[in-house]
Amino acid sequence: MATYPAELRYTREHEWAKIEGKRARVGITHYAQDQLGDVVFVELPKVGARVTQMQAFGVVESVKAVSDLFAPLSGVVIEVNEELTKQPERVNRDPYGTGWLVVVELANPAEAEKLMGASQYEEFLKTAGGH
Amino acid sequence: MTQPDTPLKRTPLHAAHVRLGARMIPFGGWDMPVQYAGIVEEHRTVRSAVGCFDVSHMGEFEFRGPDALRVLQRLTTNDVATLEIGQVQYSLLCYEDGGIVDDLTLYRLTDDHYMMTVNASNIDKDWAWVSRHLDGRVEARNVSAETGLIAVQGPHAARLVGRLSDVDVPAIGYYHFRQGRVAGVPGIVSRTGYTGEDGFELYLPATGTEEVWERLLAEGKGDGVAPIGLGARDTLRLEMKYALYGNDIDETTNPLEAGLGWVVKPAKGPFLGKDAIERVRAAGPSRRLVGFEMVERAVARHGYPILHGGAAVGVVTSGSYGPSVDRYIGIGYVPAALAAVGSAIAVEVRGRGQAARVVKTPFHPPRVKR
Numbered sequence: 486m487a488t489y490p491a492e493l494r495y496t497r498e499h500e501w502a503k504i505e506g507k508r509a510r511v512g513i514t515h516y517a518q519d520q521l522g523d524v525v526f527v528e529l530p531k532v533g534a535r536v537t538q539m540q541a542f543g544v545v546e547s548v549k550a551v552s553d554l555f556a557p558l559s560g561v562v563i564e565v566n567e568e569l570t571k572q573p574e575r576v577n578r579d580p581y582g583t584g585w586l587v588v589v590e591l592a593n594p595a596e597a598e599k600l601m602g603a604s605q606y607e608e609f610l611k612t613a614g615g616h
Numbered sequence: 617m618t619q620p621d622t623p624l625k626r627t628p629l630h631a632a633h634v635r636l637g638a639r640m641i642p643f644g645g646w647d648m649p650v651q652y653a654g655i656v657e658e659h660r661t662v663r664s665a666v667g668c669f670d671v672s673h674m675g676e677f678e679f680r681g682p683d684a685l686r687v688l689q690r691l692t693t694n695d696v697a698t699l700e701i702g703q704v705q706y707s708l709l710c711y712e713d714g715g716i717v718d719d720l721t722l723y724r725l726t727d728d729h730y731m732m733t734v735n736a737s738n739i740d741k742d743w744a745w746v747s748r749h750l751d752g753r754v755e756a757r758n759v760s761a762e763t764g765l766i767a768v769q770g771p772h773a774a775r776l777v778g779r780l781s782d783v784d785v786p787a788i789g790y791y792h793f794r795q796g797r798v799a800g801v802p803g804i805v806s807r808t809g810y811t812g813e814d815g816f817e818l819y820l821p822a823t824g825t826e827e828v829w830e831r832l833l834a835e836g837k838g839d840g841v842a843p844i845g846l847g848a849r850d851t852l853r854l855e856m857k858y859a860l861y862g863n864d865i866d867e868t869t870n871p872l873e874a875g876l877g878w879v880v881k882p883a884k885g886p887f888l889g890k891d892a893i894e895r896v897r898a899a900g901p902s903r904r905l906v907g908f909e910m911v912e913r914a915v916a917r918h919g920y921p922i923l924h925g926g927a928a929v930g931v932v933t934s935g936s937y938g939p940s941v942d943r944y945i946g947i948g949y950v951p952a953a954l955a956a957v958g959s960a961i962a963v964e965v966r967g968r969g970q971a972a973r974v975v976k977t978p979f980h981p982p983r984v985k986r
Contacts, residue, residue, distance in 0.1 A: 523656040525944075574656075
């Protein structure tokens with residue numbers, strides 16, 4: 486698996502979105518999980534909650550750090566990865582697979598234009614993100 | 617704590633950590649490894665096999681002379697007169713008001729020669745405090761910079777250190793030490809630690825510390841050895857409810873409320889802080905440092921308010937996920953009336969009260985040598 490899969494869109498806060506029509510699956514990137522270290526707690530919104538692009542929608546905590554999760558896109562949460570309650574370490578082990586966070590029904594798919602592609606995100610990590 | 621423009625201090629093992637790919641962070645003015653493979657994995661390595669920690673940043677003071685005992689009796693809260701040659705004692709330095717200057721371990725090397733080990737971030741403060749209270753025939757030296765310290769902790773620690781040392785390692789009792797060589801380097805082999813596992817702390821000349829570190833990691837492969845960072849050091853000690861200076865105890869906390877009354881020995885005679893501590897003892901501490909586990913899913917962190925009946929009544933001093941207990945655990949100060957095991961409390965996490973309860977500590981059973 487690629488470190489930053491080409492089919493995903495990325496935020497400057499290190500979330501990814503996999504856009505499929507009017508829906509997007511959301512998670513955190515390999516870089517984010519690596520920086521956090523062992524994830525021990527994930528707090529996610531309930532199904533039906535509204536999220537707004539680049540507003541905090543949840544929290545991920547590692548042994549040492551507490552970090553806000555920012556919504557890559559606006560919309561309504563239609564699925565939540567309940568497995569992370571019992572196995573938050575999935576965020577580390579498989580950040581683009583079983584470590585996904587939520588699925589959002591998009592309010593405005595055009596917002597995706599504000600997100601980065603994989604190569605752009607990798608470039609971003611080399612400069613601003615790689616602090 | 618550290619000025620941004622103050623260069624971070626480096627231990628004798630700094631280059632070794634970088635070579636091992638450690639993630640380095642500033643800690644108490646030092647550039648220290650927080651993790652190598654990952655905090656949870658390192659934690660489990662210490663509980664199940666053996667891990668090596670660089671704790672060379674800690675400070676060491678030596679006291680020598682016919683009045684060393686008298687000076688140390690006045691400086692520290694525990695009874696130094698009971699300390700035998702070859703024995704280690706956990707103790708405290710306290711201010712006159714009973715607040716804690718630092719917690720420490722005291723080693724008796726010979727009849728009138730002692731060594732005190734103090735926290736890294738407190739070395740300068742402690743040295744100033746100690747220096748102010750020297751009198752009579754005692755010579756004190758701050759040997760922190762020339763002393764390296766490696767902790768080797770875990771159920772396989774004794775066989776690893778035993779293979780590399782010329783001292784009779786199995787014969788060393790808990791909180792005792794011997795002087796001898798490890799990997800050919802002369803030092804002190806102390807059966808002490810900060811993890812709750814059997815293990816050792818190796819005091820070494822700074823110039824020989826890297827040699828010992830490399831040999832431990834190379835010769836310990838069959839024992840499952842790994843280098844362990846400060847992150848796992850913190851979760852390991854949290855599961856034992858060992859106090860961390862600056863988090864759980866400081867100049868505003870007294871030993872009795874911190875649960876450290878067992879190292880305060882008023883019967884020995886006068887010492888700094890005694891009167892204030894005895895006043896607290898007579899009245900009973902108004903608050904107590906307790907261990908708690910979260911009942912609702914949330915992670916308690918240092919500084920979060922502890923609630924009871926909706927009101928803030930205390931504060932979390934340390935909190936995290938405990939890998940060996942597989943729970944979200946913490947320690948903090950609560951009013952004495954809420955200190956009993958089973959008391960229902962709440963921790964305010966991001967503005968919401970999350971249920972917790974006071975539990976028996978240590979959270980995880982210690983397996984130190986008895």
